[in-house]
Amino acid sequence: MYAYDEIDRTLVNERVSEFRDQVKRRLSGELTEDEFKILRLQNGVYLQLHAYMFRVAIPYGTLASNQLRRLAHVARKYDRGYGHFTTRQNIQFNWIKLAELPDALADLAEVGIHAMQTSGNNMRNVTSDQWAGVAPGEIEDPRIWSELIRQHTTLHPEFSFLPRKFKIAITASDHDRAAIRIHDIGLRLIKNEKGETGFEVLVGGGLGRTPFIAKTIKHFVHGRDILSYIEAILRVYNQYGRRDNIYKARIKILVHELGIEKFSREVEEEWQHIRNSSLQIDDEVIEDIRSRFTYPAYEKLPHMPDELRQAAADPDFEAWRKNSVSPHKVQGYSIVTISLKPTGGPPGDATAEQMDALADLADKYSFGEIRVGHEQNLALPHVAKRDLPALWKALDKLGLATPNVNLITDIIACPGLDYCSLANARSIPIAQELTRRFANHELANLIGRLHINISGCINACGHHHVGHIGILGVEKNGEEVYQITIGGRADESAALGNLIGPGVKFDEVADVVEDIVEAYLALRERPEELFIDTVKRLGVEPFKERVYATR
Amino acid sequence: MTSPLEQKKIKIAGPSVVTANRTWDGIVVYRTAAQGWSADLSEAAIVRNSDEAKALLAESVADDVGAVGAYIAPVQVAEDGKVEPGNLREQIRRTGVTIGQPVQV
Numbered sequence: 001m002y003a004y005d006e007i008d009r010t011l012v013n014e015r016v017s018e019f020r021d022q023v024k025r026r027l028s029g030e031l032t033e034d035e036f037k038i039l040r041l042q043n044g045v046y047l048q049l050h051a052y053m054f055r056v057a058i059p060y061g062t063l064a065s066n067q068l069r070r071l072a073h074v075a076r077k078y079d080r081g082y083g084h085f086t087t088r089q090n091i092q093f094n095w096i097k098l099a100e101l102p103d104a105l106a107d108l109a110e111v112g113i114h115a116m117q118t119s120g121n122n123m124r125n126v127t128s129d130q131w132a133g134v135a136p137g138e139i140e141d142p143r144i145w146s147e148l149i150r151q152h153t154t155l156h157p158e159f160s161f162l163p164r165k166f167k168i169a170i171t172a173s174d175h176d177r178a179a180i181r182i183h184d185i186g187l188r189l190i191k192n193e194k195g196e197t198g199f200e201v202l203v204g205g206g207l208g209r210t211p212f213i214a215k216t217i218k219h220f221v222h223g224r225d226i227l228s229y230i231e232a233i234l235r236v237y238n239q240y241g242r243r244d245n246i247y248k249a250r251i252k253i254l255v256h257e258l259g260i261e262k263f264s265r266e267v268e269e270e271w272q273h274i275r276n277s278s279l280q281i282d283d284e285v286i287e288d289i290r291s292r293f294t295y296p297a298y299e300k301l302p303h304m305p306d307e308l309r310q311a312a313a314d315p316d317f318e319a320w321r322k323n324s325v326s327p328h329k330v331q332g333y334s335i336v337t338i339s340l341k342p343t344g345g346p347p348g349d350a351t352a353e354q355m356d357a358l359a360d361l362a363d364k365y366s367f368g369e370i371r372v373g374h375e376q377n378l379a380l381p382h383v384a385k386r387d388l389p390a391l392w393k394a395l396d397k398l399g400l401a402t403p404n405v406n407l408i409t410d411i412i413a414c415p416g417l418d419y420c421s422l423a424n425a426r427s428i429p430i431a432q433e434l435t436r437r438f439a440n441h442e443l444a445n446l447i448g449r450l451h452i453n454i455s456g457c458i459n460a461c462g463h464h465h466v467g468h469i470g471i472l473g474v475e476k477n478g479e480e481v482y483q484i485t486i487g488g489r490a491d492e493s494a495a496l497g498n499l500i501g502p503g504v505k506f507d508e509v510a511d512v513v514e515d516i517v518e519a520y521l522a523l524r525e526r527p528e529e530l531f532i533d534t535v536k537r538l539g540v541e542p543f544k545e546r547v548y549a550t551r
Numbered sequence: 552m553t554s555p556l557e558q559k560k561i562k563i564a565g566p567s568v569v570t571a572n573r574t575w576d577g578i579v580v581y582r583t584a585a586q587g588w589s590a591d592l593s594e595a596a597i598v599r600n601s602d603e604a605k606a607l608l609a610e611s612v613a614d615d616v617g618a619v620g621a622y623i624a625p626v627q628v629a630e631d632g633k634v635e636p637g638n639l640r641e642q643i644r645r646t647g648v649t650i651g652q653p654v655q656v
Contacts, residue, residue, distance in 0.1 A: 026574070027574065027575055027616070028616075029615070029616040032615050033574075033615050033619045033620070047572055047577065047619060047620055048577075049579075049640070049643060049644050050577070050578070050579060050644065050647065050648075051572070051576065051577035051578060052572075052576075052577040080652065080654055081653070081654030082652065082653040082654050095577075096577070097575065097576040097577060098574065098575055098576065098577060099575045099576065345653070346650060346653065349653045350653075351653045351654050352654070417639065417640060417643060418643060418648040418649055418650055419648065421620075426649060428648075428650050429649060429650055432650065478638060478639075480639070
């Protein structure tokens with residue numbers, strides 16, 4: 001966990017007071033909506049179909065149990081008893097009243113939570129690997145650097161009025177769980193030949209209307225220079241980024257239009273002006289941040305405790321363990337992913353009761369810590385293996401032990417037309433139907449790793465471009481139509497999916513996915529060949545033929 | 552479906568209403584003939600041509616304290632006068648999400 005200092009606490013509290021005054025002036029008519037809109041967006045408040053939506057930041061996906069309890073409290077007191085975890089380590093409340101928002105923010109501020117950097121044309125919540133600090137083999141905890149960037153960019157005037165929103169993600173592992181290649185800036189923590197810590201810097205990734213995979217702009221930037229290098233990129237973007245056309249305003253368009261070489265030269269030139277300035281980070285600063293991350297006092301535990309050996313006789317436990325439990329860097333401990341994708345449920349939703357109960361389980365089994373991943377699942381990062389059987393029983397009672405992590409029903413979906421004012425089509429009911437269609441865990445395991453991502457409009461909040469199977473809802477002649485892509489991926493081999501053919505109707509989507517899966521099972525060379533690898537080997541055609549042969 | 556934010560030209564193809572979200576709590580409301588807002592679609596002022604729509608929208612936008620994000624939305628008016636939303640988006644705004652919510656309200 002990271003312990004905020006007095007400066008952080010003061011900042012968050014002052015922000016609440018400021019927003020309380022702004023809301024008061026808005027409700028009295030002193031501020032018009034045009035004047036107020038940018039202020040509410042700077043505090044995570046959107047206007048959606050049914051009500052205001054309130055997006056709360058969970059920086060780099062790390063939550064303490066008391067913070068999760070407070071989110072449950074907000075869900076219960078100010079909303080309708082549940083929250084929705086997003087693809088960028090935030091949580092959204094869908095039914096919040098503007099008049100009550102300052103109180104909700106004040107309640108969150110008491111435990112160090114805020115809504116800064118969750119909306120608006122500024123630097124957004126820096127995201128990271130949900131297994132940060134516990135993943136075996138990572139270079140070092142990427143949250144130290146995430147926190148450094150958070151501190152530097154929060155309310156930074158130069159980054160508060162950018163041409164468009166700006167997103168940074170950081171990973172420190174070979175396997176990219178933070179989807180850095182679909183971010184405006186992606187940072188991959190590495191060591192150089194001297195053993196010094198630094199970053200491979202990628203730039204210009206993003207989805208939406210014009211998707212791009214980020215390109216490497218610099219193979220190694222020393223850790224001490226990372227703020228100046230990011231600032232150089234932002235300065236070039238701020239100078240040249242288009243403000244006249246919202247659809248061309250993201251940095252990905254600028255990088256594409258200038259070309260990575262020219263963009264890189266511009267950044268390099270800017271960087272030389274500022275790299276030896278006060279932006280150069282002293283080792284003491286990093287050490288101070290590092291010292292504020294506390295790690296559990298792990299016990300020395302056996303690799304295979306008796307409790308785990310005995311529980312292995314229970315096939316339901318084993319199914320869950322094999323699916324949801326991952327290796328930890330410390331012997332005797334595990335990382336437990338908690339699926340928020342129950343059969344028939346909206347992806348990423350958790351009730352206040354589940355959040356409270358999970359906070360209790362985190363206290364009991366995970367040193368009071370919870371993580372949020374971009375796949376809209378949660379994780380307990382420090383679970384002793386001996387406690388796994390007891391934890392599984394408790395999670396199962398809460399409906400939080402669905403053994404489908406990384407399987408076909410572990411679907412990423414945006415809120416879609418059920419909630420979102422930008423959406424053209426519904427996402428959640430499609431996801432729900434697919435979870436019912438593939439509810440059989442034996443079938444899901446037979447299929448193996450397969451990511452389905454669903455967006456209800458071209459803005460792509462459901463990351464459909466990088467789903468192994470991507471589903472994009474559009475509107476055509478007053479009807480919901482869904483375009484299907486295959487072959488996308490968001491990991492270290494990130495790629496955009498390819499369209500398989502004409503869009504299909506709402507009622508046909510699950511059948512089409514079933515056809516694609518059946519084709520895959522028939523076409524794969526061996527059971528270990530993943531769906532994404534079969535698509536890579538064979539291309540779109542055989543899947544297209546299967547889907548459209550009878551349509 | 553056109554986002555209300557992009558609704559620059561006022562051109563209506565049939566009976567329409569002005570809808571928005573109430574400022575203090577965000578709930579869906581409709582402009583009434585009495586120059587107020589109602590959460591009940593049956594109380595909405597119905598406009599049938601572009602001039603009427605333009606006038607009703609202008610009046611609604613001016614009431615910035617009462618409601619926010621006003622735009623023109625299509626409706627269907629049955630022979631008995633019953634008013635129904637004219638598309639799925641407006642149907643969802645009127646009756647709520649099409650899915651079961653995790654916590655029943």
